[in-house]
Amino acid sequence: MTVTTSRDVAGALSVTVLGCSGTYAAAGNPCSGFLVRGGGTAVLLDCGPGTLANLQEHVTLDEVDAVVVSHEHPDHWLEIPLLRHAWRYGWGVRREGVPLFATTGTRRLATSLTSGDLDDTFDVTEIGDGAVFRVGALSLSCSRTAHTVESLAVRVDHAGASVAYTADTGADWRIAELGPGLDLVVAEATFLSADGLTGMGGVHMTAAEAGGSAAEAEASALVLTHVLPGRSWAEAVAEAGAAYGAPVEPAAPHRTFEVGAGPAPA
Template identity: 35%
Template sequence: MRLTVLGGCGAWPTVRQACSGYLVEHDGFRLLIDPGYATFPRLLDHITPDRVDAVLVSHGHPDHCADLNPLLRARALSATPPSPLPLHAPYGALDAVLALDKPSMLASSYTVRSFWPGERFGIGPFAVDTWNLPHFVPNAGLRLSAGGASLAYTGDTGPSPDISRLADGADLFLSEATYLYTVPDPNDAPYLLTARGAGQYAARAGAGRLLLTHLWPGTDENAALKAARDAYNGPVAVASTGLAVDAAAC
Protein backbone atom coordinates (compact mmCIF):
# COMPACT_ATOMS: atom_id res chain seq x y z
CA MET A 1 0.00 0.00 0.00
CA ARG A 2 1.50 3.30 -1.10
CA LEU A 3 0.36 6.77 -0.05
CA THR A 4 1.27 9.88 -2.02
CA VAL A 5 0.51 13.24 -0.42
CA LEU A 6 -1.16 15.74 -2.75
CA GLY A 7 -1.50 18.30 0.02
CA GLY A 8 -1.75 18.66 3.77
CA CYS A 9 -2.53 22.30 4.49
CA GLY A 10 -5.49 23.11 6.70
CA ALA A 11 -8.26 25.61 5.89
CA TRP A 12 -6.88 27.04 2.63
CA PRO A 13 -3.97 26.25 0.28
CA THR A 14 -0.71 28.16 0.18
CA VAL A 15 1.58 28.84 -2.75
CA ARG A 16 3.56 25.68 -1.93
CA GLN A 17 1.01 23.39 -0.31
CA ALA A 18 -2.43 22.18 -1.35
CA CYS A 19 -5.08 21.30 1.20
CA SER A 20 -5.77 17.74 2.32
CA GLY A 21 -5.48 15.18 -0.46
CA TYR A 22 -3.98 11.70 -0.65
CA LEU A 23 -3.58 9.11 -3.39
CA VAL A 24 -3.49 5.56 -2.02
CA GLU A 25 -2.52 2.71 -4.34
CA HIS A 26 -2.49 -1.07 -3.97
CA ASP A 27 -2.43 -3.80 -6.61
CA GLY A 28 -2.96 -1.23 -9.35
CA PHE A 29 -6.07 0.27 -7.71
CA ARG A 30 -5.95 4.05 -7.21
CA LEU A 31 -8.04 5.52 -4.40
CA LEU A 32 -8.23 9.30 -3.96
CA ILE A 33 -8.88 10.40 -0.39
CA ASP A 34 -10.11 13.92 0.46
CA PRO A 35 -9.58 15.96 -2.73
CA GLY A 36 -9.39 19.36 -1.03
CA TYR A 37 -8.55 22.79 -2.45
CA ALA A 38 -5.73 22.78 -5.06
CA THR A 39 -5.19 19.00 -4.97
CA PHE A 40 -6.41 18.36 -8.52
CA PRO A 41 -3.32 19.91 -10.22
CA ARG A 42 -1.11 17.88 -7.86
CA LEU A 43 -3.04 14.73 -8.75
CA LEU A 44 -2.20 15.41 -12.40
CA ASP A 45 1.49 15.23 -11.50
CA HIS A 46 0.92 11.50 -10.93
CA ILE A 47 -2.04 10.19 -12.94
CA THR A 48 -4.65 11.30 -15.45
CA PRO A 49 -8.24 11.86 -14.22
CA ASP A 50 -9.58 8.72 -15.89
CA ARG A 51 -7.20 6.52 -13.88
CA VAL A 52 -8.76 7.34 -10.50
CA ASP A 53 -10.73 4.22 -9.53
CA ALA A 54 -12.66 5.59 -6.52
CA VAL A 55 -12.87 8.56 -4.15
CA LEU A 56 -13.21 8.41 -0.36
CA VAL A 57 -14.07 11.56 1.61
CA SER A 58 -13.87 11.92 5.39
CA HIS A 59 -16.21 14.93 5.68
CA GLY A 60 -17.81 17.72 3.72
CA HIS A 61 -15.61 20.74 4.43
CA PRO A 62 -14.29 22.19 1.16
CA ASP A 63 -10.63 21.89 2.15
CA HIS A 64 -11.30 18.14 1.96
CA CYS A 65 -13.53 17.83 -1.10
CA ALA A 66 -13.67 21.02 -3.24
CA ASP A 67 -11.41 19.63 -5.98
CA LEU A 68 -13.79 16.78 -6.59
CA ASN A 69 -15.50 19.25 -8.93
CA PRO A 70 -12.61 19.69 -11.41
CA LEU A 71 -11.93 15.96 -11.27
CA LEU A 72 -15.50 15.16 -12.27
CA ARG A 73 -15.47 17.89 -14.94
CA ALA A 74 -12.29 16.47 -16.43
CA ARG A 75 -13.87 13.01 -16.62
CA ALA A 76 -17.34 14.05 -17.78
CA LEU A 77 -16.17 16.49 -20.46
CA SER A 78 -13.39 14.36 -21.95
CA ALA A 79 -13.65 13.03 -25.48
CA THR A 80 -14.10 9.50 -24.13
CA PRO A 81 -15.65 9.73 -20.63
CA PRO A 82 -14.67 6.88 -18.32
CA SER A 83 -17.21 4.86 -16.35
CA PRO A 84 -18.94 6.58 -13.39
CA LEU A 85 -16.57 7.22 -10.49
CA PRO A 86 -17.64 5.69 -7.13
CA LEU A 87 -17.74 8.41 -4.45
CA HIS A 88 -17.73 7.13 -0.87
CA ALA A 89 -18.60 9.72 1.78
CA PRO A 90 -20.75 10.23 4.88
CA TYR A 91 -24.39 10.91 4.07
CA GLY A 92 -24.81 14.46 2.76
CA ALA A 93 -21.10 15.32 2.84
CA LEU A 94 -20.85 15.83 -0.92
CA ASP A 95 -24.15 17.64 -1.49
CA ALA A 96 -22.59 21.11 -1.74
CA VAL A 97 -19.71 20.25 -4.06
CA LEU A 98 -21.92 18.15 -6.33
CA ALA A 99 -24.34 21.10 -6.61
CA LEU A 100 -21.70 23.39 -8.13
CA ASP A 101 -22.77 22.32 -11.64
CA LYS A 102 -26.20 21.56 -13.05
CA PRO A 103 -27.05 17.88 -12.51
CA SER A 104 -27.20 17.03 -16.21
CA MET A 105 -23.58 18.09 -16.67
CA LEU A 106 -21.92 15.69 -14.23
CA ALA A 107 -24.58 13.15 -13.28
CA SER A 108 -23.22 10.43 -15.55
CA SER A 109 -19.67 10.84 -14.22
CA TYR A 110 -20.17 9.51 -10.68
CA THR A 111 -22.15 7.30 -8.34
CA VAL A 112 -22.54 8.25 -4.68
CA ARG A 113 -22.08 5.48 -2.13
CA SER A 114 -22.96 7.06 1.19
CA PHE A 115 -22.14 5.57 4.59
CA TRP A 116 -22.59 6.34 8.25
CA PRO A 117 -19.35 6.78 10.21
CA GLY A 118 -18.94 3.53 12.12
CA GLU A 119 -19.74 1.30 9.14
CA ARG A 120 -17.32 -1.15 7.49
CA PHE A 121 -17.16 -1.70 3.73
CA GLY A 122 -14.79 -2.44 0.88
CA ILE A 123 -13.35 -0.30 -1.91
CA GLY A 124 -11.45 -2.30 -4.50
CA PRO A 125 -8.69 -4.18 -2.63
CA PHE A 126 -9.14 -2.10 0.54
CA ALA A 127 -11.12 -3.07 3.62
CA VAL A 128 -12.36 0.21 5.11
CA ASP A 129 -13.27 0.63 8.78
CA THR A 130 -14.73 3.94 9.89
CA TRP A 131 -15.18 5.76 13.20
CA ASN A 132 -17.42 8.69 14.07
CA LEU A 133 -14.89 11.28 15.25
CA PRO A 134 -15.80 14.73 16.64
CA HIS A 135 -15.64 17.71 14.30
CA PHE A 136 -17.79 20.71 13.37
CA VAL A 137 -19.59 18.52 10.80
CA PRO A 138 -19.94 14.71 10.67
CA ASN A 139 -16.46 13.27 10.15
CA ALA A 140 -15.33 9.72 9.53
CA GLY A 141 -12.00 8.50 10.79
CA LEU A 142 -10.78 6.00 8.19
CA ARG A 143 -8.68 2.86 8.43
CA LEU A 144 -7.64 1.11 5.24
CA SER A 145 -6.24 -2.41 5.22
CA ALA A 146 -4.78 -4.26 2.24
CA GLY A 147 -1.93 -6.68 1.61
CA GLY A 148 -1.14 -6.97 5.32
CA ALA A 149 -0.62 -3.19 5.69
CA SER A 150 -2.82 -0.62 7.40
CA LEU A 151 -3.31 3.13 7.06
CA ALA A 152 -5.27 5.08 9.69
CA TYR A 153 -6.47 8.61 8.93
CA THR A 154 -8.34 10.90 11.31
CA GLY A 155 -9.88 13.30 8.81
CA ASP A 156 -10.40 16.39 10.98
CA THR A 157 -11.14 15.60 14.60
CA GLY A 158 -10.97 16.71 18.18
CA PRO A 159 -9.83 14.50 21.07
CA SER A 160 -11.55 11.12 21.29
CA PRO A 161 -10.72 7.68 22.71
CA ASP A 162 -11.73 6.28 19.33
CA ILE A 163 -8.59 7.77 17.78
CA SER A 164 -6.46 5.23 19.64
CA ARG A 165 -8.75 2.46 18.39
CA LEU A 166 -8.56 3.79 14.84
CA ALA A 167 -4.75 3.88 14.91
CA ASP A 168 -4.19 0.72 16.99
CA GLY A 169 -1.08 -0.95 15.57
CA ALA A 170 -1.45 0.86 12.24
CA ASP A 171 1.61 0.83 10.00
CA LEU A 172 0.97 4.45 9.05
CA PHE A 173 -1.04 6.97 11.09
CA LEU A 174 -2.07 10.14 9.24
CA SER A 175 -3.30 12.55 11.88
CA GLU A 176 -4.63 16.06 11.76
CA ALA A 177 -2.44 18.47 13.70
CA THR A 178 -3.90 21.93 13.15
CA TYR A 179 -2.00 23.55 16.02
CA LEU A 180 1.21 22.79 17.93
CA TYR A 181 0.45 22.34 21.65
CA THR A 182 -2.97 23.87 22.32
CA VAL A 183 -6.05 24.89 20.35
CA PRO A 184 -6.21 28.68 20.94
CA ASP A 185 -10.01 29.04 20.86
CA PRO A 186 -11.70 26.98 23.60
CA ASN A 187 -14.79 26.71 21.40
CA ASP A 188 -12.71 24.87 18.77
CA ALA A 189 -10.85 22.61 21.21
CA PRO A 190 -13.40 19.73 21.05
CA TYR A 191 -13.10 19.60 17.25
CA LEU A 192 -9.41 19.97 16.36
CA LEU A 193 -6.11 18.31 17.35
CA THR A 194 -2.58 19.49 18.00
CA ALA A 195 0.72 18.02 16.85
CA ARG A 196 1.46 17.07 20.44
CA GLY A 197 -1.93 15.37 20.70
CA ALA A 198 -1.28 13.48 17.48
CA GLY A 199 1.99 12.24 18.97
CA GLN A 200 0.23 11.13 22.13
CA TYR A 201 -2.36 9.14 20.18
CA ALA A 202 0.34 7.58 17.99
CA ALA A 203 2.24 6.47 21.08
CA ARG A 204 -0.85 5.01 22.77
CA ALA A 205 -1.83 3.17 19.60
CA GLY A 206 1.65 1.78 18.92
CA ALA A 207 1.51 3.16 15.38
CA GLY A 208 4.50 2.36 13.21
CA ARG A 209 4.86 5.82 11.70
CA LEU A 210 3.16 9.20 12.15
CA LEU A 211 2.38 11.75 9.44
CA LEU A 212 1.13 15.15 10.59
CA THR A 213 -1.39 16.83 8.34
CA HIS A 214 -3.88 19.73 8.23
CA LEU A 215 -1.33 22.13 9.75
CA TRP A 216 -2.60 25.70 9.95
CA PRO A 217 -1.20 27.74 7.03
CA GLY A 218 2.17 29.22 7.93
CA THR A 219 2.92 26.74 10.71
CA ASP A 220 6.62 25.98 11.18
CA GLU A 221 6.93 22.32 10.19
CA ASN A 222 9.96 21.79 12.42
CA ALA A 223 7.99 23.10 15.39
CA ALA A 224 5.16 20.69 14.58
CA LEU A 225 7.62 17.79 14.40
CA LYS A 226 9.12 18.76 17.75
CA ALA A 227 5.69 18.95 19.37
CA ALA A 228 4.80 15.45 18.11
CA ARG A 229 8.17 14.01 19.14
CA ASP A 230 7.64 15.25 22.68
CA ALA A 231 5.11 12.41 22.98
CA TYR A 232 6.03 9.87 20.29
CA ASN A 233 9.39 8.18 19.72
CA GLY A 234 8.66 6.64 16.31
CA PRO A 235 9.28 8.13 12.86
CA VAL A 236 7.43 11.42 12.31
CA ALA A 237 7.05 13.54 9.18
CA VAL A 238 4.80 16.30 7.90
CA ALA A 239 2.45 15.42 5.05
CA SER A 240 3.90 17.74 2.42
CA THR A 241 2.93 17.78 -1.25
CA GLY A 242 4.79 15.07 -3.14
CA LEU A 243 5.77 12.94 -0.15
CA ALA A 244 5.30 9.23 -0.89
CA VAL A 245 5.24 6.53 1.80
CA ASP A 246 5.10 2.76 1.49
CA ALA A 247 2.89 1.70 4.40
CA ALA A 248 4.13 -1.89 4.25
CA ALA A 249 7.66 -0.67 4.99
CA CYS A 250 6.65 1.04 8.23
Protein backbone atom coordinates (compact mmCIF):
# COMPACT_ATOMS: atom_id res chain seq x y z
CA MET A 1 0.00 0.00 0.00
CA THR A 2 1.23 3.47 -0.82
CA VAL A 3 0.06 6.69 0.79
CA THR A 4 -0.16 10.03 -0.99
CA THR A 5 -1.88 13.38 -0.79
CA SER A 6 -1.53 13.94 -4.55
CA ARG A 7 -4.65 14.40 -6.68
CA ASP A 8 -3.29 11.77 -9.06
CA VAL A 9 -4.03 8.12 -8.38
CA ALA A 10 -1.63 5.47 -9.67
CA GLY A 11 -2.81 2.25 -8.00
CA ALA A 12 -5.43 -0.14 -9.34
CA LEU A 13 -7.70 0.84 -6.48
CA SER A 14 -7.54 3.78 -4.10
CA VAL A 15 -9.35 5.25 -1.13
CA THR A 16 -9.18 9.00 -0.54
CA VAL A 17 -10.31 10.21 2.86
CA LEU A 18 -12.76 13.14 2.75
CA GLY A 19 -13.58 13.04 6.44
CA CYS A 20 -12.97 10.54 9.23
CA SER A 21 -14.17 12.08 12.47
CA GLY A 22 -16.31 9.68 14.47
CA THR A 23 -19.88 10.54 15.47
CA TYR A 24 -19.50 14.30 14.91
CA ALA A 25 -17.08 16.55 13.06
CA ALA A 26 -13.88 17.60 14.76
CA ALA A 27 -12.08 20.88 14.08
CA GLY A 28 -10.82 20.60 10.50
CA ASN A 29 -12.12 17.06 10.05
CA PRO A 30 -15.58 16.31 8.63
CA CYS A 31 -17.59 13.21 9.46
CA SER A 32 -17.18 9.95 7.54
CA GLY A 33 -16.71 10.03 3.77
CA PHE A 34 -14.39 8.29 1.29
CA LEU A 35 -13.75 8.52 -2.43
CA VAL A 36 -13.04 5.06 -3.85
CA ARG A 37 -11.51 5.02 -7.33
CA GLY A 38 -10.43 2.31 -9.74
CA GLY A 39 -10.50 1.68 -13.48
CA GLY A 40 -11.82 5.16 -14.19
CA THR A 41 -14.80 4.74 -11.83
CA ALA A 42 -15.35 6.93 -8.76
CA VAL A 43 -17.68 6.03 -5.88
CA LEU A 44 -18.50 8.29 -2.96
CA LEU A 45 -18.69 5.89 -0.01
CA ASP A 46 -20.52 7.61 2.82
CA CYS A 47 -20.99 11.37 2.70
CA GLY A 48 -21.10 12.75 6.21
CA PRO A 49 -21.40 16.48 6.92
CA GLY A 50 -18.47 18.43 5.50
CA THR A 51 -17.36 15.85 2.95
CA LEU A 52 -18.91 17.59 -0.07
CA ALA A 53 -16.35 20.38 0.10
CA ASN A 54 -13.42 18.00 0.41
CA LEU A 55 -14.77 15.76 -2.36
CA GLN A 56 -14.36 18.58 -4.87
CA GLU A 57 -10.67 18.87 -4.02
CA HIS A 58 -10.23 15.52 -5.79
CA VAL A 59 -12.94 15.10 -8.44
CA THR A 60 -15.61 17.22 -10.07
CA LEU A 61 -19.24 16.50 -9.24
CA ASP A 62 -19.57 15.14 -12.80
CA GLU A 63 -17.00 12.49 -12.06
CA VAL A 64 -18.91 10.84 -9.20
CA ASP A 65 -20.39 7.66 -10.70
CA ALA A 66 -22.41 6.62 -7.65
CA VAL A 67 -23.00 7.29 -3.98
CA VAL A 68 -23.04 4.42 -1.50
CA VAL A 69 -24.22 5.00 2.08
CA SER A 70 -23.44 2.48 4.80
CA HIS A 71 -26.23 3.34 7.22
CA GLU A 72 -28.77 5.89 8.35
CA HIS A 73 -26.87 7.64 11.13
CA PRO A 74 -26.54 11.30 10.15
CA ASP A 75 -22.75 11.47 10.43
CA HIS A 76 -22.61 9.12 7.41
CA TRP A 77 -25.00 10.67 4.87
CA LEU A 78 -26.13 14.23 5.63
CA GLU A 79 -24.56 15.59 2.43
CA ILE A 80 -27.21 13.76 0.37
CA PRO A 81 -29.66 16.72 0.44
CA LEU A 82 -26.80 19.07 -0.51
CA LEU A 83 -25.58 16.80 -3.30
CA ARG A 84 -29.15 16.98 -4.57
CA HIS A 85 -29.00 20.77 -4.37
CA ALA A 86 -25.82 20.77 -6.43
CA TRP A 87 -27.05 18.32 -9.05
CA ARG A 88 -30.53 19.86 -9.31
CA TYR A 89 -29.85 23.59 -8.95
CA GLY A 90 -26.10 23.97 -9.47
CA TRP A 91 -24.45 25.88 -12.26
CA GLY A 92 -23.11 23.59 -14.94
CA VAL A 93 -23.27 20.47 -12.79
CA ARG A 94 -26.91 19.41 -13.13
CA ARG A 95 -27.56 15.68 -13.25
CA GLU A 96 -30.45 13.25 -12.90
CA GLY A 97 -30.47 9.55 -12.15
CA VAL A 98 -27.30 9.54 -10.06
CA PRO A 99 -27.05 6.00 -8.67
CA LEU A 100 -27.52 5.96 -4.89
CA PHE A 101 -27.16 2.70 -3.00
CA ALA A 102 -28.50 2.92 0.55
CA THR A 103 -30.29 0.99 3.28
CA THR A 104 -34.06 1.23 3.62
CA GLY A 105 -33.68 3.44 6.69
CA THR A 106 -31.30 5.81 4.94
CA ARG A 107 -33.65 6.11 1.98
CA ARG A 108 -36.55 6.92 4.31
CA LEU A 109 -34.66 9.64 6.17
CA ALA A 110 -33.08 11.12 3.03
CA THR A 111 -36.49 11.23 1.37
CA SER A 112 -37.80 13.13 4.39
CA LEU A 113 -34.94 15.65 4.35
CA THR A 114 -35.52 16.33 0.66
CA SER A 115 -39.28 16.82 1.17
CA GLY A 116 -39.97 13.68 -0.81
CA ASP A 117 -37.95 14.77 -3.84
CA LEU A 118 -34.97 12.44 -3.50
CA ASP A 119 -35.91 10.54 -6.66
CA ASP A 120 -35.77 13.60 -8.92
CA THR A 121 -31.97 13.46 -8.69
CA PHE A 122 -31.07 9.98 -7.50
CA ASP A 123 -31.78 6.53 -8.88
CA VAL A 124 -32.06 4.76 -5.53
CA THR A 125 -31.29 1.10 -5.01
CA GLU A 126 -31.91 -0.30 -1.55
CA ILE A 127 -29.13 -2.55 -0.31
CA GLY A 128 -28.83 -4.92 2.63
CA ASP A 129 -26.80 -7.81 3.98
CA GLY A 130 -25.21 -9.79 1.15
CA ALA A 131 -25.94 -7.19 -1.53
CA VAL A 132 -23.61 -7.46 -4.54
CA PHE A 133 -23.56 -4.82 -7.25
CA ARG A 134 -21.35 -3.10 -9.79
CA VAL A 135 -20.59 0.53 -10.43
CA GLY A 136 -18.60 0.89 -13.63
CA ALA A 137 -15.31 -0.94 -13.16
CA LEU A 138 -15.88 -1.60 -9.46
CA SER A 139 -17.52 -4.64 -7.85
CA LEU A 140 -19.07 -4.01 -4.44
CA SER A 141 -20.40 -6.37 -1.79
CA CYS A 142 -21.97 -5.74 1.61
CA SER A 143 -22.06 -7.42 4.99
CA ARG A 144 -24.35 -6.31 7.80
CA THR A 145 -22.37 -5.31 10.86
CA ALA A 146 -23.19 -5.21 14.58
CA HIS A 147 -24.64 -1.74 15.16
CA THR A 148 -27.74 -0.05 16.53
CA VAL A 149 -29.34 0.16 13.08
CA GLU A 150 -28.81 -1.74 9.81
CA SER A 151 -25.20 -0.87 8.95
CA LEU A 152 -23.33 -2.30 5.97
CA ALA A 153 -19.62 -2.90 5.70
CA VAL A 154 -18.57 -2.62 2.07
CA ARG A 155 -15.91 -4.46 0.07
CA VAL A 156 -14.76 -3.03 -3.27
CA ASP A 157 -12.85 -5.12 -5.81
CA HIS A 158 -11.13 -4.13 -9.04
CA ALA A 159 -8.38 -5.68 -11.14
CA GLY A 160 -7.41 -8.17 -8.46
CA ALA A 161 -7.17 -5.53 -5.73
CA SER A 162 -9.61 -5.13 -2.86
CA VAL A 163 -10.42 -2.63 -0.15
CA ALA A 164 -12.90 -2.89 2.69
CA TYR A 165 -14.69 -0.37 4.88
CA THR A 166 -16.21 -1.54 8.14
CA ALA A 167 -18.72 1.30 8.44
CA ASP A 168 -19.92 1.44 12.07
CA THR A 169 -19.74 -1.81 13.95
CA GLY A 170 -19.13 -3.47 17.26
CA ALA A 171 -16.54 -6.21 17.59
CA ASP A 172 -19.15 -8.95 17.31
CA TRP A 173 -19.04 -8.47 13.55
CA ARG A 174 -15.72 -9.59 12.08
CA ILE A 175 -13.86 -8.10 9.11
CA ALA A 176 -13.32 -11.65 7.81
CA GLU A 177 -17.03 -11.65 6.92
CA LEU A 178 -16.00 -9.66 3.83
CA GLY A 179 -13.92 -12.55 2.55
CA PRO A 180 -10.24 -13.26 2.07
CA GLY A 181 -7.54 -11.37 0.20
CA LEU A 182 -8.19 -7.85 1.47
CA ASP A 183 -5.38 -5.49 0.45
CA LEU A 184 -6.62 -2.70 2.69
CA VAL A 185 -9.18 -2.36 5.47
CA VAL A 186 -10.48 1.00 6.62
CA ALA A 187 -11.79 0.17 10.08
CA GLU A 188 -13.69 2.20 12.58
CA ALA A 189 -11.93 2.67 15.93
CA THR A 190 -14.26 4.92 17.86
CA PHE A 191 -12.74 4.27 21.28
CA LEU A 192 -9.54 3.25 23.04
CA SER A 193 -9.35 0.22 25.30
CA ALA A 194 -8.54 2.53 28.20
CA ASP A 195 -11.96 4.12 27.82
CA GLY A 196 -13.36 1.01 29.46
CA LEU A 197 -16.00 0.75 26.77
CA THR A 198 -14.76 -2.40 25.04
CA GLY A 199 -17.56 -3.71 22.92
CA MET A 200 -19.72 -0.65 23.64
CA GLY A 201 -22.60 -3.08 23.94
CA GLY A 202 -21.76 -4.17 20.39
CA VAL A 203 -22.11 -0.72 18.84
CA HIS A 204 -18.52 0.41 18.11
CA MET A 205 -15.00 -0.99 18.18
CA THR A 206 -11.99 0.07 20.17
CA ALA A 207 -8.72 0.49 18.27
CA ALA A 208 -7.50 -2.82 19.70
CA GLU A 209 -10.64 -4.57 18.50
CA ALA A 210 -10.17 -3.10 15.03
CA GLY A 211 -6.57 -4.31 14.95
CA GLY A 212 -7.50 -7.78 16.16
CA SER A 213 -10.29 -8.15 13.65
CA ALA A 214 -8.04 -7.00 10.78
CA ALA A 215 -5.32 -9.46 11.85
CA GLU A 216 -7.84 -12.30 11.97
CA ALA A 217 -8.97 -11.39 8.44
CA GLU A 218 -5.30 -11.40 7.34
CA ALA A 219 -5.78 -7.97 5.78
CA SER A 220 -2.60 -6.66 4.16
CA ALA A 221 -2.98 -3.10 5.49
CA LEU A 222 -5.07 -1.32 8.09
CA VAL A 223 -6.21 2.30 8.22
CA LEU A 224 -8.16 3.61 11.20
CA THR A 225 -11.16 5.90 10.90
CA HIS A 226 -14.14 7.17 12.96
CA VAL A 227 -12.04 8.06 16.00
CA LEU A 228 -14.21 10.04 18.40
CA PRO A 229 -13.21 13.72 18.78
CA GLY A 230 -11.21 14.09 21.96
CA ARG A 231 -9.67 10.67 21.63
CA SER A 232 -6.03 10.44 20.53
CA TRP A 233 -5.38 9.29 16.96
CA ALA A 234 -1.77 8.52 17.94
CA GLU A 235 -2.90 6.31 20.80
CA ALA A 236 -5.47 4.63 18.56
CA VAL A 237 -2.81 3.84 15.94
CA ALA A 238 -0.44 2.45 18.57
CA GLU A 239 -3.14 0.35 20.20
CA ALA A 240 -4.45 -1.01 16.89
CA GLY A 241 -0.92 -1.71 15.66
CA ALA A 242 -0.15 -3.82 18.72
CA ALA A 243 -3.24 -5.95 18.12
CA TYR A 244 -2.75 -6.09 14.36
CA GLY A 245 0.93 -7.01 14.60
CA ALA A 246 2.10 -4.46 12.03
CA PRO A 247 2.12 -0.69 11.54
CA VAL A 248 -1.28 0.97 11.13
CA GLU A 249 -2.06 4.23 9.34
CA PRO A 250 -4.48 6.90 10.55
CA ALA A 251 -7.06 8.25 8.14
CA ALA A 252 -6.93 12.02 7.68
CA PRO A 253 -8.67 14.34 5.22
CA HIS A 254 -7.07 14.19 1.75
CA ARG A 255 -4.85 11.19 2.44
CA THR A 256 -5.08 8.63 -0.37
CA PHE A 257 -4.29 4.96 0.14
CA GLU A 258 -3.51 3.01 -3.04
CA VAL A 259 -3.34 -0.75 -3.51
CA GLY A 260 -2.67 -3.04 -6.46
CA ALA A 261 -0.70 -2.42 -9.58
CA GLY A 262 -1.75 0.62 -11.55
CA PRO A 263 -2.25 0.72 -15.27
CA ALA A 264 0.85 -0.01 -17.32
CA PRO A 265 2.60 3.09 -18.63
CA ALA A 266 1.61 3.97 -22.19
